[in-house]
Amino acid sequence: MISIKEYRKAESLEEAWELNQKKANRIIGGMMWLKMSCGRVQTAIDLSGLGLDTIEERDDAFVIGSMVTLRQLETHPGLDAYTDGAVKEALRHIVGVQFRNGATVGGSLFGRYGFSDVLTLFMTLDAEVELYKGGVIPVSVFAEMSYERDVLVRVIVKKKPEKYYYQSVRNTDTDFPALTCGAALEADGSLRLCFGARPQKAMMLADRDGVLDGLCTGENIVGHAENGAGDESESHAGVELESDAGTESESHAGVEKESNAGTESENYTGVEPGRDAGSESENHTGAELKNNAGAKPECGTGTEAGSEDAAMKRLEAIGAYAAENIPTGSNMRGSAAYRSKLVKTLASRAAEHFLTEAL
């Protein structure tokens, strides 16, 4: 249990920042899990007097104060409508209503925890954080930054003509996720995917090969599908089949080293490094999409059998590409191989979701 010598309700951001420069001091967000840490804090800095507990909807953006609770975020009608329910879906599994009434956006984001639905969500939305000294930077950049002693003031979600979809897989309904997946359908019909709880912190899928391009744009639905049938998905399928256990386990092992470095996620999720990556990779290679009943897009009736087939292949290709390019690791909630399978499944499902909607 944390011990606190002094409590200070900051009267200005400057004061909060000033206090926060001392290593022994600490900003408290919602408190929540902070109480579990064993440290001794000289001064607990409370931001709750700075009016940072509101969500402001502007014409072009949502401006979310760092002291806004997860529950406020979850129940905000504007955000709900704008994100097609993705915000609610991302937050509703987090422990319980009472917990979400306490946990704050700032506290959840600042830690950049591996398990964080909140980080996955905002990264998917291409949101920005406003740091008191560091200025406005994209969440994806913030996620990779070191733990500087700045003050997170706001989160800004710029409105874009996009569609969103959020999924997570959990061993139990209110557990930490085994994997999170945020998806955005961009204006041009391209897909953007973000994966968190890998168990390392969320990251965007870098689409170097244009695999996610033009998923849902008019003729492209068919065009891309045909394209995929022609070369793309074949090549990906090939890659998938060719990828031997050796390479896979290497990549997993690499990931685990990374997870060891991420102390924050160890603290909170009890990340358990060092499972037998080799044998899990074997599992993984054997774990092709055997049960793919779930991956069928519901566009069958009106369309030709050929294009349905092509769409299927496109979805599989997206899944395979994501699984290849998103590193995963093991902890008590699942092995690296299981997570890679989830990456594949959730990526396909996200694509399928938008495809189905588009049709």
Place this chain on the structure above:
Amino acid sequence: MKIQFTLNGKKYGQEIRPDLLLIDLVRSLGCYSAKRGCETSNCGLCTVWLDGQPALSCSVLAARVDGREVTTLEGLQEEAAEFGAFIADQGAEQCGFCNPGFMMNALALFRDNEDPSEQEIQEYLAGNLCRCSGYEGQLRGMMNFLEWRKARRKVASEDDAADGSLSGEASDRTVAEMQYSDMAKTSAALTDGSISDRSVLNRTVDDETISDRAAAGLESGAFITEQVRRFSSDAVSQTHHEKETAQPLRTVNKAVRKKDAMQLLTGQPVYTGDLAPEDCLIVKVLRSPHANALIERIDTANAMKVPGVEVIYTWEDIPADAKRFTCAGQTYPEASPHDRLLLDRHVRYVGDPVAIVAGETEKAVDRALALIKVTYQVLTPVLDYHTALDNPVLVHPEDNWESLCPVGADNQRNLCAHDESRGGDIDKVLSECDIVLDRTYHTKAAQQTMMETFRAFCTIDAYGRLHVTSSTQIVFHCRRIVAAALGIPQSKVRVTKPRIGGGFGAKQTVVAEIFPAFVTWKTKKPSKMIYTREECMTASTPRHEMEMHVRLGAMRDGRIRGIDLYTISNTGAYGDHGPTTVGLSGHKSIPLYGKAEAFRFVSDVVYTNIMAAGAYRGYGATQGLFAVESAVNELAAELHMDPFALREMNIVREGDVMPAYYGEPNTSCALDKCLARVKKMSGWAEKFPVRRLPNGKIRAMGMGMAMQGSCISGMDVGSATLKVNEEGYYTLTIGAADMGTGCDTILAQIAAQVLECPVDAVTVFGADTDASPYDSGSYASSTTFVTGKAVEKCAQDLRERICKLGAKLLGCEKEQVEFDGGKVYVLEEEGAADAAGTNNARAAMSVNDAGAAYDADVAVVCDVSEQEKREECLEDGAAEVAEVQDERRAVEKQSRSVSLQDIVIASMCGNDIALETTYTHSSMVSPPPYMVGAAEIEVDPQTGHVKVVDFYAAVDCGTPINPNLARVQAEGGIVQGIGMALSENISYSADGHVHENSLMQYKIPARTDFGHIHVAFENSYEDGGPFGAKSIGEIVINTPLPSIADAIYQATGKRFYELPILPGQVAGE
């Protein structure tokens, strides 16, 4: 620092520490309803309102409530009573420890949302963990409350539209009527097992039967009974009993509220932690970081310097000749080996106590713990139970290790127990079988996870004796163990238990008590120890990990001819319950297959350097049934037979002798009916084995059977003391422990049935080693069966005594009189007595009835103020009393009778016939309850996620004494079984640390983790039990395990031989 805030409407200015948490602040101000169930913000027990919004008070800095408004359940008493009544009507409050948090959140939802859907309710309550109820009773109560609230509002708005002056009365009546109809429906629903689905709530009750409110009020009990009868097609035991005895079941087999329900639901301070004196020393222990080590040096000097630290004890403070003891709460001489010391130089698992620290504040104690310097000689641990037997590393090498019973234990072999039993020639039979399935199953440990962690406080009483107040299921065993640990005579120790926040077997082991006991005995100062959740998860008494090797032999036609079972059980560092749990893995699984010609059951229990195991609901049967039932399910698949059909061919029947069950006869058994019932209610014929849903998910079915015992044959002792008091009410004193299950109420129901009085006329006291008659305690499923029978016989004996004194007063022989609950009358004047009897009984009962009617009214709290209602009821009652008393006087002139009140008054003057009696009961047999369960699961084959959508169960517990409480037992047990099957994992690091050390990592099912539980009762009638009852507490956890495992096989084609089955495994190949 100083803060100003409002707590329950009252303004406070308070000087606080900056790191004080809100929960500790409100508790320090007397709001004990806020409870702590974890340290990780997971349980929801501490929920309060902060500016009207539910918040976790364990996670809010008190400093932050400056200028804000805090509300605890203490500030919502009216709402709590109003809504709580609906939970009480389901018996869903159970131990009550999670209730304040649940109530606060539910009340917040009700304010937030006028008409929440079931889905919304479930999601809103996902953060309120409950381990007893399985959440279903809570949900029913909430749905009923909302329905009632809607109706009330409708009536109110209609009244507003109509004549204002009459509206109050009109709405009263409607609401009252609604309530009674609700109660009737609920009672009916609970008695009639078929109505486990929610549709019953919509069933209409004949409105004419409740046309008059006063009449309904006064006769509500009878009215409900009537309704229950009308609906209950399944009251087999009732008809059986009534046929046998020509006596109606009036209080037994009735869904009465738990006696403590409203106290628990309104958050009263009735638990150990609430009752501890303010000035208690805080006791904590330093725990070993090593799995196996010797303490070389221990330096407490710096730690002792911390201001506020009172004492620190180490192994050096334990006398060198101290005798070892066991912490298992068992009948002496315990089967569990005596292998513990209060503090030992040899520490045997990560978490074993190294030093005891007591101080004035938690902070001081924590500081001191950090300052104790220990030098260990680290030894190689034995962590794998496969290699434990005859391992050169011995967990208990010491000379003074002692096994008091012939259980085959040998500490020089790491062997805690070994046993073999057989019937027939198993090798020959298996060699003749067409098919022999040879499979190995593994169940990991599992945590009971009662919401109230282990805790006790100790004081020195006026006689200089040690008084231990503990959350324990076993006061008498606890007294023995504490005395042994301290090396003092038992006469110096008194143990009492207040309300218990759940046990499930965990509190059948003495876990925390010995530490504060030692501190208080030494210092003569009050002390308390409250286990953290982390301690509960790492240094407690989980289920024994077991590996079971099954060989199941059958013929092609499905005839099961033999079962050969070898179980290896991992008892961990100490042997608590080790020798006894393992037996149930065979003796309570093999006998289900009554047609088998041979069996063999061999078991080894081994010591390892992990946390010691203990008693957990099911007690070995759970593990064994997972193995045997899974094997039988696999056999069904191999033979292409329906699992039900295979069971129907092979099950044990009433009247069979069960060789694998110690040769006991199967005296009562409705297992066949349970099979038929579950098959029907689950829609098995249409649903088995799988259906693929359009969304790619797979629905699948799986089933399993179970049996358990109803006591430990020839060993468990139950006792009851009954006395009748002035005004004619009874006091029942017991040594059994109500740990939330409702045994206080159930035992009172039994007494009331015999004494022909309302349940409210029996108060219950227990358990207290100084005052209670000896009872082995609440475990082994024995309370209803053994203690219940003791209560029945005790009440009969008290009847005799009442008759004896009555006869004396009437100037005749005892044989010439009869007692009807209200009076003793002379039998010979039959005609007159009949008339008089009826009237006098009415007179005697009417006061009680008025009270009961009032209580029934409270159940429904409506618009009328309680006071008004009470007056109304009492007026009605009083009028009737007066009228009937007149009548009685008139009749008494003709007939010869004397009222109970008069008998009691006479007993207090010049009397030598005690109107108090104690009865002790023990049973040479342990008639098994039976159960069949079927799981309907939904599997996402790609993510591996498995959700139990519906679970169907039929239970044969003989006569359910209280169908409400029996049902909630079943629901709660089933949900624990679901957790054990799908999410509750205990794993160890390479050096013996438990990974799942909190509720954040050890995942018990939350409300949203499953769909619905449907429970039906198929009652046999057990002559050896009170009114035909057998046990129910343990059996209910068993069937989900094999059912879910087989359903997963049906869905995915993968067989799982180990629990829990996690999504990653289901998704993998």
